[in-house]
Amino acid sequence: MKKFWVAVVLLITFVAVAKADVEFAYDAGAEVVSAYIWRGQYNGGLSFQPDLEIGYDGELTSFRAGVWGNIGASDWRFKKNAPTYLDEDGVEIDPNTRFMPELDVMLNFSIVGLHLGLNHYYYCDGSNFLSWKKDAQLFDADGNVNTTSTTEIWVGYNLDYFLDLDLYFNWYTTVAGADFVWNDLGDPKRAFSTYLELGYNHCWDDAGVTLGGQIGISPWASDIYGNSKFAVTNLTLRLEKEFDFDVCSLNIFAQGSLNPDGVNKDNAYIKGSGDEKLYNQKLNGVIGVGVWF
Numbered sequence: 001m002k003k004f005w006v007a008v009v010l011l012i013t014f015v016a017v018a019k020a021d022v023e024f025a026y027d028a029g030a031e032v033v034s035a036y037i038w039r040g041q042y043n044g045g046l047s048f049q050p051d052l053e054i055g056y057d058g059e060l061t062s063f064r065a066g067v068w069g070n071i072g073a074s075d076w077r078f079k080k081n082a083p084t085y086l087d088e089d090g091v092e093i094d095p096n097t098r099f100m101p102e103l104d105v106m107l108n109f110s111i112v113g114l115h116l117g118l119n120h121y122y123y124c125d126g127s128n129f130l131s132w133k134k135d136a137q138l139f140d141a142d143g144n145v146n147t148t149s150t151t152e153i154w155v156g157y158n159l160d161y162f163l164d165l166d167l168y169f170n171w172y173t174t175v176a177g178a179d180f181v182w183n184d185l186g187d188p189k190r191a192f193s194t195y196l197e198l199g200y201n202h203c204w205d206d207a208g209v210t211l212g213g214q215i216g217i218s219p220w221a222s223d224i225y226g227n228s229k230f231a232v233t234n235l236t237l238r239l240e241k242e243f244d245f246d247v248c249s250l251n252i253f254a255q256g257s258l259n260p261d262g263v264n265k266d267n268a269y270i271k272g273s274g275d276e277k278l279y280n281q282k283l284n285g286v287i288g289v290g291v292w293f
Contacts, residue, residue, distance in 0.1 A: 022058035027051070029292035036072055037286050039195060039216050039225070040234025040259045042278045047072035053106070061111045070102040074275045087276065100125045113161030115154070115170070123148040150177035150224070166201040174224065181221050193222035208242040231261035251290040258283050
């Protein structure tokens with residue numbers, strides 16, 4: 001019976017797409033940002049972030065497939081043949097040259113404001129790329145997680161389809177890869193890390209200025225979002241200015257993000273420099289510029 005209803009839903013979807021007036025569409029561009037901030041978390045310093053999406057857009061439906069990348073200053077180590085050492089927290093640091101950009105693969109289908117999507121995150125560190133493969137070794141001989149890739153599915157809705165209001169809600173849940181919590185005995189179990197995002201964008205079209213805000217929540221324990229229980233993990237404000245040209249558009253933006261979970265006077269802003277400190281900081285900002293074709 002379940003297969004029957006799945007077939008019915010797929011049939012209705014394909015009929016809707018077939019009847020819609022769709023055409024080929026693409027978005028291509030890149031941003032240079034002062035810091036890589038993801039869902040309120042600091043993920044690295046100065047970064048170059050290319051983006052490419054192709055698909056079909058219609059009045060009521062769309063389908064997009066895309067790739068997104070991050071190549072950051074913190075992906076590089078410029079010393080060779082240097083010994084590893086322990087930092088002040090006892091963590092082993094390898095200062096040798098390495099290259100570890102991020103590569104994300106994205107699929108997104110939407111119909112009348114409803115979005116269904118899949119995101120696969122991979123860090124090019126030599127670990128398993130497809131973490132859901134049957135033979136993927138998620139743990140090494142010592143019981144440590146043997147992959148950095150994760151896969152999430154998501155569903156969202158944007159009220160802009162029915163109201164002149166760019167208000168949206170998205171639900172993301174990680175279903176595969178490096179996403180575990182450990183019980184008191186040290187045994188891992190799938191965390192199904194989840195992120196709920198409520199966002200609003202207000203655009204002054206004549207000025208080409210957009211002001212956006214986001215609230216992010218992790219509803220249960222997650223190593224990915226760093227919380228042990230229900231927590232608000234992201235409050236973000238972003239101001240963006242767009243300049244349109246014949247062949248492309250140029251975007252300049254500034255963004256501030258606060259992770260309210262466990263924030264105190266010592267970790268809201270950590271004095272000093274270096275990514276190791278910024279990763280633990282709860283308040284972060286970024287400025288950037290992007291070009292889109």
